[in-house]
Amino acid sequence: MSGPARSGGERNYSGDREAGIVDLHKQPRPIEPVAPDAVPVMEAISISKAFGPTTALVEVSLKAYAGRILALLGDNGAGKSTLIKILAGVFRPDGGELRFRGETIAFADPAEARRLGIATVFQDLAVCELLSITRNVVLGREPLKGFGPFRWFDLKRAEAMTRAAFEGLGVRWERGLDERGLNISGGERQSLAIARAMFFGSSLLILDEPTSALAVRQASRVLDHIAFARDQGQAVMLITHNFRHALSVADDITVLAQGRVAAHFRRDQIELEQLTELVARVA
């Protein structure tokens, strides 16, 4: 049945699956120190967390500002994922304080964090593979039409929103929006998740290892998109164990080791060799 489909010609895509995304613009940006009167979007003050006898975090403090990328570096078991789960409202800290735009908060559940616009993008959880691109982008925020209890999914508006979401990331989605999630590459999935988070008004974008499973080109594409999000005024926390990736886009770098903040500095205050050595020493 698929005979003519197969032999009708070569499959119509090049080896570079990233070709589906075209950058409309991008620009480099110098690092500036944080303005003295700037209020961090999210501030963690002396956060501690233990799971039974296992200490995960000890008095960790950090600040994420709008328009800046904070890279969180650390080896496996350094406490990175515990920290982001606390910021996303999944865990509650044993000690310490969270401040959102200067006000103390305690998340009862992840939904509360989401309502404040804290969007977490996990490596494997960016897309549902059998849903179309459009349905993936609007998932959880589907536009409806109709009235009262008779409201249904507005597919046209969902497609317009999807396009707008990609444009908000400075890219154009060149392929069909009804293409299914399993047909897009790992890099595109991360980009989709970032576009989605920004479009729906995230205040803090937390990216959990967005580049770790990607090929070099895809990774640099995703990093471009992260930088673009930052340039739009987005507060970004980039969790990674790749120093190179952290150095290429981050404004600030915090190194976690064994549940503690081992070091914190601005990106232009350190070189790759120093960073590698530092992490190797503290881990």
Next chain:
Amino acid sequence: MPEPAKSTSAAAPSWIVIFGEAARRFLLRPEATALAAVVVLFAVFSILSPALFPTKLTYISVMSVAAELGIVSIGVTLLMIGGHFDLSVGSVLGLTSYIVVALMRDHGVPPILAAPAAIIGGALLGALNGVVVVRFKIHSFVVTLGSMLIWRGVLISLTGGFPMMVSISPAFRGIMAGPFLSGFRMSMLWFFAIAIAGTFLQQRTRFGNWVQAAGQNPQAARNLGVPVGRIAIALFALAGALAAVAGVIQVARFSSVDALRGEGMALQAVAVTVIGGTLLTGGYGSVIGTVLGAITFAMIQVGLVLVGAPGHFFQTLTGLIVVGAVILNTDVAGRMLRSRPLRGFHRSSEAADAAILAAAARRESRDVEEADPQGRIGAADRGERAKP
């Protein structure tokens, strides 16, 4: 999206490519296998039993079997798309049938109240499954295997193992299962109405989108704020309610309930759902496919009797079709899902839509041009039709 014109009009794809792309899109539909099964079985039975099979009486009886099984299967399908199983629908069907009969016979409740009461009862029994699955994080297969046995035991003890008769008013029978236009049963009408509602629910509502997402990647869905647990409970309630609807239809048809009512129906519903193209792993499926699956199932049942095949053929043939359908659906459909639009369509589905429509329009306008040599009608038409 940029104008698709660049990729379509610049190099109009050949007929083979257009045909191939149309075929690819058809095969992308989950219903493709079930539709093929219906067509093939219809042809085979019509050849084997030309005098008996392709007759109205057969269609009526096929649709009657398909309707009751199909209504149960639609609930099972939506649940399976949401990532869960319900093996208890047969027992729920039996128990809710008992509720209808007991309310009407022993308490004098009119059917207009007894039927909704049974459907609400079915929804509650279903929701109970859902709560246990969600709350205790036990696989639905095990939970509903348990509730299947529990409700069956309750039904046997309530009926004492004997059939319970009830007098059914002609009006009630007429509405639920009686003949309407040209002899088809009302149950077919209910079946189609529920199928349309189910398709709309799955394809065109927020709930439907959440169901698909929860079935594929519950963690991702939860991460985006989809209430995965509540969706599961709602789906279990829906499956229970639809089983009860089928139970009410059967009570209206048979004027009775017995201890074995609905026995074996759950696995039949799973078979129907799988033939209909819904993935056992969840997240993907079609209510229309389930309608075709139910018709396939009913056609085998009725057709084998008509061609005089021995009784055990039914199970064997059904089994073969289920396995064949799963192979087709997981293997072929899996490949098709990964396939990309053919060359000339530039990976843009809108361009492909436009090209297919334009090809259809060209063909129509060619017919017009033969009658209208100046091409006035055709030319004016073409530009319009190329755009959907």
